[in-house]
Amino acid sequence: MDRNENEIDYVVKQAEAGFQFLQKTDVIERAELMYAIAAEIEALGDILIETAHLETALPLGRLQGEKARTVNQWRRYADAVRTGLYSEARIDRDPNGQFDLRKYNKGLGPVVVFGASNFPFAFSTAGGDTASAIGAGCSVIVKAHPAHLKTSQLMADAIDRAISKQGAPSGVFNHVLSDSFAAGQELVRHRFVKAVAFTGSFRGGKALFDLGQSRPDPIPVFAEMGSVNPVFLLPDYLGNNLEPFAKQYIASLLLGVGQFCTNPGVLVSVGGEQLDRFKAELKKELQAAATGKMLHAGILDSYNRLKGEMVQYDGVSILEEGQDNTAQDFAQALLAEAEASQVLANPKLLEEVFGPFGLIISCADLNEMKNVMEQLEGQITITFAASAQDIHECQALFSIAQDKCGRLLFQGMPTGVEVQYAMHHGGPYPATTDARFTSVGPDAVKRFLRPISFQNWPNEFLPKELQDGNPLQIDRLVNQQWTKA
Template sequence: MYKDTSTAEIDIALEKAVKAYHQYKTYTLKQRADFMRTIALEIAELGEELIDTAMAETNLPQARLQGERARTIFQLNSYADAAELGNWLEASIDTALLERTPPKPDLRKMLIPLGPVVVFGASNFPFAYSTAGGDTACALAAGCPVIVKAHPAHPKTSTLMADAILKAARKTDMPDGIFTHVYGAGFESGVYLVKHESVKAVGFTGSFSGGKALFDLANQRKTPIPVFAEMGSVNPVFLLPEKLATETETLAKQMAGSITLGMGQFCTNPGLMVAIDDKSLDKFIVNLKREIEAITPAKMLHQGIAANFNEKLEKALAQKGVQLIGQTDDTQTEGKVLISVATASGKTFLANPVLHQEVFGPYSLIIQCENEKELLAVAKAMEGQLTATLMATTKDIKNHQQLLDEVQEICGRFILNNVPTGVEVALAMHHGGPYPASTDGRFTSVGADGIKRFARPMSYQNWDDEFLPNELKNGNPLGIWRTVNNELTKLPLDEKNV
């Protein structure tokens, strides 16, 4: 039904995208925002057809998809508000000092769009991280046309979303080429897009191997471009002694729920739990085993993800020193998998890099450390993560300051006494982390700060006011916040400080 988009068709689409870029970047912040709000309305208008289609393609339940649709609409509207507000532009002005020797020039800086952006649809979030998801919303807010490569696991869902975007583009008089939807069952079209000289940035959510491949391709180009790839994480949870001793059963219930939420198909799934081996940990393991074995497994998103999980789970459990402690046994229905929890010693973890790798799905490994020294060594040995969690009392925190310092070095979001699953769409959210969690830990893929990924700084020196962008004009016609001579203000410049 869905024919792969040819390279010739991609060339035409990108030619249109370049033309659209030169038009769209001149559109006002309000015009961009109105376009995004109209997309949100068109998605809402799809009604149950969108939900039913996604249910058929992904095995996700109705309630989950309804929640994700609401989140997608919220993202579009909130990023539209942020785009119009203009704080993300980081507009700054340093006025001239002509009497100085040498004279100081007038300098004005803001972020400007990069150009056409390629977004790869994610398999595990058919709405919020795919065709009309966060990357697309951020790129449009920044002033960039978008080319989306539909994820082959849900092409019908992706097409419905793409049609909604194109309908919104027509309603708001967007330039032809502002959005393009391409298909490709294999890797060829994605490779061609990333290597195309008209593409100026890439957004990706998925596996480490996929994100790293795109990153390498982008850096092998004649003109390298940024790839903002969120590539997964094991999201370690550190269970500190007093907390574990006083809230054993509660923690076991919390962790079981987080490990199995969405059948473990969230990039913030807690794939590692780390604690000092003592009676409290033994009790925790008994409780966690009971909780896990009581949970009825559901189908994973599609058979490909289930097969990948089974392969990686088998490899993880086959490692020397790894002991399975809890597992469900209902695998009669195709697509269901074994929810599993295992343990290994701190020494085993430190000696085996395989145990550091993500097993995408309902699996978690408990690392049993001999003492605080080994606990710290395990933390130091970890790679970059999207999240890290501390389950701790006030006393635990005071007694483990060095651990806190180490863990902050490896994560983008540091959580206290809460589970890592669940990513709030908010300005203060950071969804990214040091490599290999993402290709650039300075940027987030959730929250309005994500807009900055698809823009670059431009400094204007000694330009007459009439030729400056509205964002930098003396009168501040957009009424945005700007840093003027090191002071944050919305006030226009008057003759005295020009």
């Protein structure tokens, strides 16, 4: 225990030194570092894909795609940081010379990142949280995910190589390989740590959030904790898209063996003959579909336990089970069904079962559908499977849905998260611990920034973002006008 604490203390002090280096860099220098990291990750050969495949059971093609996405994230976030968008440089000069006030955003300090097991590249060691923290000028301490330690080490080595080539100190990025829970707690509690980013389960995220808020000095803990991503399937749309929509829903539900935080785990519709036909279609699709291995035995255990609990609740019955398979860590998909009245009586039916599990909720009418919508806790996404004709009947639903989620979809499926400025991957609690921030897209950088004002400060000691003559040529709000001058 003492040894562990000393090691953690050493790592965090390295990270503090890394932060002191980074906060003296300007946005262009940080973007260069990020491009260099992207290049090193890109250069990682088959060994990365093969290692990750062995550790996570994710298919090779998916891992190739995720690697490309990860490299792209570093480049896109760097592009955004470079423009000064997140610096938010503001200069106000009093015409009578009473004050010269300049403000920009700087990094909060060392950030601890807890990666996700379901995205070993894009949301783990070298993932979006690490890229956005470094973009903000914060050093990073990654607590490697115990389910893919070797993959994590390969990524950490790539980042280290880029840091070294750029002449930055090694404390800019720090990798903690310990699989002890206590080590994670020590990190979050350390006085030099100024923020935490987490992607994973509600239990894990909430525990870290509470730890961060109970410090002598509370710190921001951004935890993305998933949700059931309900799909509201409306009558006219269903009538005209019954078969293709059943295909689309099952494909999205089973994608990645259901291991996405945007997995559409709940489908809500109005009962009747049409929904019965749709359910028959879902059964057919599920029977025909193959699932696969889950990421690790722990996730499979949890999936089996939670889906088992779900079908024990009053009024929940099994609609159809997916193909079975004796292979190790193989997950059997499950579709369950329930009446909305049961769901309204038992909020547990709207809790997440991480994996290929879907609950089909049958409402008496659109009004009961509205009640189910009101029962929802915060969601990452809500999807409307609706036609132009349905729209005018569900405007009240649209309105409530806005208060319940981070992303609203019209048709389509919530899986597939575009890394774009306009992406919001977040949402009201318990989807995340702070609805004001996203963990996907360049705007994820904002989580780790804070403003500082300089009043009558000597020009030579100002950060370049605020100096006279705008040496970085970024957009600045000067006396209430945007300008590069």
